[in-house]
Amino acid sequence: MGQFGVMIGQLVGFLIMLMVGYGCVRLRFYGKVALDGMCSLLLNVLIPVLVFSNAVDGTNRAQLFANRGVMLLTAIMYGLLILAFAIVARLLRLHGSRSHIFQASLIFGNAGFIGIPLVMALFAHEGAIYVALMSLVDQALLWTYGVWLCEPVSDHEHLAPHRTNPFASLRDDLLNLAKRFVNPAFIGVMIALALILLGIRVPELILKPLHTIGGMATPMSLIYLGGLFALTRWWGVLKRYELYVGLVTKMIAFPLGFYALLTALAAVCPWLPVTHDMILMMTVIAGLPTMTTIAMFTGRKNNMPDYAVGFVLVSTLFSLVSLTIVSAVVF
Template identity: 70%
Template sequence: MGQFGVVVGQLVGFLIMLMVGYGCVRLKFYGTVALNGMCSLLLNVLIPVLVFSNAVDGTDRADLAANWGVMLLTAVMYALLALAFFVLAWALRLRAERGRVFQAALIFGNAGFLGIPLIMALFPDRGAIYVALMSIVDQAILWTYGVYLCEPIAKPSPGAGGEAGNGSKTAVPRPSFASRAAGLLRRFVNPAFIGVMIALALILAGVRVPGLILKPLHTIGGMATPMSLIYLGGLFATTRWWSVLRRYELYVGLAAKMLLFPIGLYALLAWTPLAGLLPATHDMIVMIALIAGLPTMTTIAMFTGRRSNMPEYATGFVLVSTLFSLVSLAVVSSVIL
């Protein structure tokens, strides 16, 4: 009951902070401009600082060697999530952009806003290194496959690959390998991933960050959780998210992603012969099962919004799944903890 009580306590705190954010916007203390600024501050400063400060605080190379199984478990989780929701999108006959955004919304959980505080509360001794190692795989997949799923499907231009208006064929130049490689690398140039890489470099080099510097960094990073939930609460008051409630795939997807999948993943990793083959402790398996059941990552709504690719659909998944997580995480925790 100890760890389960920690999860329930975290969820009650999450609900209160969501309500504060919703109330502030409804009372017109601030609006969309302030929310956009909060989002930018979270993604570019608070979450990277939170991950960095927790990762380098007392962690050494021996910790990395002892916990590298977290990276393997994260890769296994994402492979199974991608396969499961590709098949589910096909079974539900979700095609084109709708099918892709559906997959992105259910593959990528909100590890930054909700997962990190849960992990740190459950595993105060190992949570920081778990977060750092998980983030390497998480960010790599998000900024490649996640971006791909959120991009609109390119439509062939008139005459492309066929007859042009003047009767001649139009050749569409393909980007060079160098330009495609550069584009892929640019996706990794984001503060969260850079923060993880700097932290790992310092740990591998045996460099200790002085407490005089770590203390203010911890204070700054500690702002990430309340601000992220206040931000999400504000989105409820400013977004036409309710249109997603008419989509049948919402209910099927949330049940599969936030209840069936994390419990099934835990059973696969802890109760089958596979458990003896993986370099993972029971705490790592619990951690990855909880991460698998997190609500939709807020960044997915940002990715779709910047290309006007069904942004309200994605935002609806973020908001509804966040509310549903207050129940689903308690249910999952009661089974696996």
């Protein structure tokens, strides 16, 4: 029950922060304008600094290559999640922004604010390097594919007229894809990777304040979400049938199936750079609740933010049960 205790401690702290944010908005200490400022600060400064400082802290080239299996497993996990929930969304007959945000909410787990504390607590020796390598893949996909999924899309986009110039269409698509890579978090990941590969160590004098700044991301994001709960009609998601199908699939069925697949793969291919601890860590990551950044992405575009916030809140509460079930099976 050690993992259960760790999760309870994290969720109690998160609940308190959510309540503070909710109370501040209800008491009118601040409102929508302040929340928009928090969102901008989180997306452009705090989260990128958090990712960068965690990635470069104590990580060298030898550790990077010795534990490269984490990056492989993270890529496999996201590939399967993207495929699985594209199929689930189609089977549930979801369309437009509702389909995209449903997929984003279940593909991207809260690795930053729940996953990192859990991994560090469960794997004291290798936790830091696991987090750094996982973040490289996780953040690269979140800030590209995740951003794209959270952009507004018409429910009838398939009825839109086709462009007469296919080369212009391809050019525009490539430019839009390139623009998604130009964001603070992805740039931070790439700089961190370059520094590690070049063997350049960030001095502790610089790293310490970066950790302090990045450490603000978790409480501020939860205070922001608490305020967003007060301003959005998030409870409408409880009437959506896809919520229940998605949560059970993502947070119980998928991690257990993923664990069985990785265990079998490691047995059949012993030459893979994968350890049992890596498999356990990725199983926990696979079952995490919705990433809070998804709600921020939809909020800044005013693209069904109540739907995304509802997924964040309900999945976080559900994780108390789902992570207990998963932990009881795999640990």
